[in-house]
Amino acid sequence: MSRSGELAEFRKEVADFCESRLPEDIRRKVLLNQHLEKGDFVRWMRILHEKGWLIAHWPEEYGGKDWPRLKRWVFENELYRLGSPWLAPFGVTYVGPVIYTFGTEAQKKRWLGPTARHDIWWAQGYSEPNAGSDLANLQTRAVRDGDHYIVTGHKIWTSMAQWADMIFALVRTDPDAKPQHGISFLLIDLKSPGVSIRPIKSINLVEDLNEVFFDAVRVPADNLIGEEGRGWTYAKFLLDNERLISAEVGKAQRLMEQLRFFLRETSAGGRPLIEMPSWRSRIAELDLRLRSLVSLCNAMFAELEAGDDPGLSASMLKIESAELLQAISGAQIDALSEGGLSYQAEALDPDSPVPHVAPEGASGALGEYLHGRVYSIWGGSSEIQKNIIAKAVLGL
Amino acid sequence: MKHEANLDAEVRRLFAATVEKLAKQHHSIERCRGPRFECSDEEWSAFAEQGVFALGIDPEYGGLGGGISDLAAVMRQIGYNLLAVPFFENAVMAALLVNRFGSADLKESLLPQIAEGSVRMAVALRDPGTVGADANHRAQFAGDTISGVKDQVMDAENASKFLVGAHDVDGKMVLGMIERDSPGLSVQHYRLPDNRIASRLTLDSVVATILAVPDPGDIQAILDAGAVCLASETVGAMAAANRITLDYAKVRRQFGRPIGDFQVLQHRMVDMFIAERRSRAVVDEAAAALDNSLSDRTMAVSVAKAQADKSGRFVAESAIQIHGGMGLTDECAIGHYLKRILLNGSRHGTAAWHLNRLSLLQR
Structure with a gap:
């Protein structure tokens, strides 16, 4: 069977599984852009793990199936298209691969199993108040003290730290080295004395982002991954993986379907919006961008398998995907406004009794629009991605 | 709707400065964070005392005779400072509607009250599922009562009178003025994403004072x-x-x-x-x-x-x-x-x- 034939068959298999096994209550929350609880994420990820798919992109010796990146990408996006929650990537896609690539045998033995089963919820400790786009400026200090490091500092924008058991953090072990050279990669138990977590209320009123404070936290030196001072290399390896999966084409497809639904259900002047030429050309334009992004992803993943540096494709896909997701949710807001949605905030405040005028899912759409501003900011802003491409690809 | 007597530029600047000063005294971005972001009685009174609500009302009714340009200048300050004061509902919409469609008696009694801020009004022109841009109002006026539904009415919680857009039995447009505590009026409040409160009005044969609208x-x-x-x-x-x-x-x-x-x-x-x-x-x-x-x-x-x-x-x-x-x-x-x-x-x-x-x- 041809390569694309195999993938099409696999896509069908994923869709069938998702159809039959994704719990209905979870699917519904996702389709309505409602807030999910930790248990929702974990329940679904464990179902996928039982099926052998959650870490199938890991090497066989660590329990995976050696899936190539393209297959993993097809897998995730087929799920997202059908209403699967985001597969929290902190463990299975971010730190897991760092551990099996750069860790010691003892570290692999200790951390990979519980990470694969999602017994540990990992958080990612990268950004700091003065180290956002300029990540290498991070100041959280780790000072060696016998068998331990003493960690003091302040991380910010830490997604879902309120649920996390462990954090993998970039810490400065050598303040005298050049910024990128004095950084190390450390695994820290969030229940350690001296750790405190403060939630940040977001623009969509959700509290999934956090500040994490370390006040002289003692961390076993065994939790250092790889060599001291080489943390930047591991972080870059991880960020490339992060940006690659940020091409959330499946989510874009789902939001496009929802946009079409809103356009069918919403009328202006007695006529469904979907019949209006102006709307038809606008969704055609969005569909053009979406289909082009799918092709771009296919092309990029093929090049990756030929051994290209993933970082460069990752930057391009992240920029395109962020802009497209924002354009689709912006169009949703326009469609709902045109139909006279009075912007009820019930998704922001589930207890508020509100008369419905808008199609189902409308208020979640506003939350997604507001939250979606983050796509061009997190994991390295679009401006930073463009700098990377200008320098590394175009040679400017 | 001709406003010959726009205020001169100096007066307009003074007004903008007044609103800015009031904003500094009564407002902070913290208030926007909710859970409810409303104009307090105290804030309302402070704006009233400075004559802000009198801006667009004719001098014969106790106003300053400003035009749309003057009202827009104050609205700009409201946007700049992100205020919740219902200037738009009262000094813009209610004042313009009553001035244009009110009887001589109504104008004489109501416009001075709007000007001095002794009445707080809300405007219910928008039908559910519309963008509120045109004069199509499905609410029905019959006898002396109005029935129907109006959506996204701002400051309805604090208003004592509502102006409601409707049609009479001949399909002619009318405006009805209703009182807050009228039998048959039910008001459901909801929070907008910016924490201001909007309301849906459901009217079941609510007695109204009618303002005729000869030309939609x-x-x-x-x-x-x-x-x-x-x-x-x-x-x-x-x-x-x-x-x-x-x-x-x-x-x-x-x-x-x-x-x-x-x-x-x-x-x-x-x-x-x-x-x-x-x-x-x-x-x-x-x-x-x-x-x-x-x-x-x-x-x-x-x-x-x-x-x-x-x-x-x-x-x-x-x-x-x-x-x-x-x-x-x-x-x-x-x-x-x-x-x-x-x-x-x-x-x-x-x-x-x-x-x-x-x-x-x-x-």
Whole structure:
């Protein structure tokens, strides 16, 4: 069977599984852009793990199936298209691969199993108040003290730290080295004395982002991954993986379907919006961008398998995907406004009794629009991605 | 609706300064964070004492005789400072509607009260599922009562009187004035994303005082004046978002220098600045066109509203981008400006509604 034939068959298999096994209550929350609880994420990820798919992109010796990146990408996006929650990537896609690539045998033995089963919820400790786009400026200090490091500092924008058991953090072990050279990669138990977590209320009123404070936290030196001072290399390896999966084409497809639904259900002047030429050309334009992004992803993943540096494709896909997701949710807001949605905030405040005028899912759409501003900011802003491409690809 | 007697530029500036001073005394961005963001009685009284609600009312009824341009100037300050004071509902919409359609008696009794702020009114023109841009009101007036549903009524919690748009049995447009405690009126409140409270009114044979509307075009003209005033509020919000962003870009340092040193952000901020200035220009022209009853005022209004709504989105979204993660927090003012801009964009005609009206005027 041809390569694309195999993938099409696999896509069908994923869709069938998702159809039959994704719990209905979870699917519904996702389709309505409602807030999910930790248990929702974990329940679904464990179902996928039982099926052998959650870490199938890991090497066989660590329990995976050696899936190539393209297959993993097809897998995730087929799920997202059908209403699967985001597969929290902190463990299975971010730190897991760092551990099996750069860790010691003892570290692999200790951390990979519980990470694969999602017994540990990992958080990612990268950004700091003065180290956002300029990540290498991070100041959280780790000072060696016998068998331990003493960690003091302040991380910010830490997604879902309120649920996390462990954090993998970039810490400065050598303040005298050049910024990128004095950084190390450390695994820290969030229940350690001296750790405190403060939630940040977001623009969509959700509290999934956090500040994490370390006040002289003692961390076993065994939790250092790889060599001291080489943390930047591991972080870059991880960020490339992060940006690659940020091409959330499946989510874009789902939001496009929802946009079409809103356009069918919403009328202006007695006529469904979907019949209006102006709307038809606008969704055609969005569909053009979406289909082009799918092709771009296919092309990029093929090049990756030929051994290209993933970082460069990752930057391009992240920029395109962020802009497209924002354009689709912006169009949703326009469609709902045109139909006279009075912007009820019930998704922001589930207890508020509100008369419905808008199609189902409308208020979640506003939350997604507001939250979606983050796509061009997190994991390295679009401006930073463009700098990377200008320098590394175009040679400017 | 001709306003010969616009205030002179000096008086208009004074008024804007008064609103700014009141904003400093009574407002902080903390209040926008909710859970309920409303104009308190104290704040209302402070605005009333300064004569702010008298701005557009004729001098014979105790007002200052200002025009749409004057009202728009105050709306700009309200947007800039992100206030909850229901100036739009009272000093703009209620004052214009009563002045145009009220009987001599009603005008004599009500307009002075609006001017001095001794009555707080709400305006219920919008039908559910419409963009509130045109004079189509499905509520029915029969006998001396009105029945029907009105949506997204602002400040209904605090208002003692409502102006409701309806049709009579012959299909002729009317306005009904109803009292807050009238039998048959039920009001459901809901929180808007910016924490202000809007309400849905359900009227079941509610007794109303009727204001006759001989020509629906006159209602349209007042809805258009409202659109320009909201666009002006959006321009004020844009100006604030630009100022806050510019200040931030000068102090926020990354890579050893202020982020404002980076050309890619400089260009974006220049685009934001141009967007604000172009919106201000079209809004000011539309307000002047209404004040002078110019023949192309319909086009000017739609240009103003569509331009301000679109540019406002661009400015607020860009402001968040330049703020980075900070812009996505509820603590940061920028998100509150985005929400106000979005809501203004959904009232008195969306950008799409006004673009469509523009398209019908193309020859």
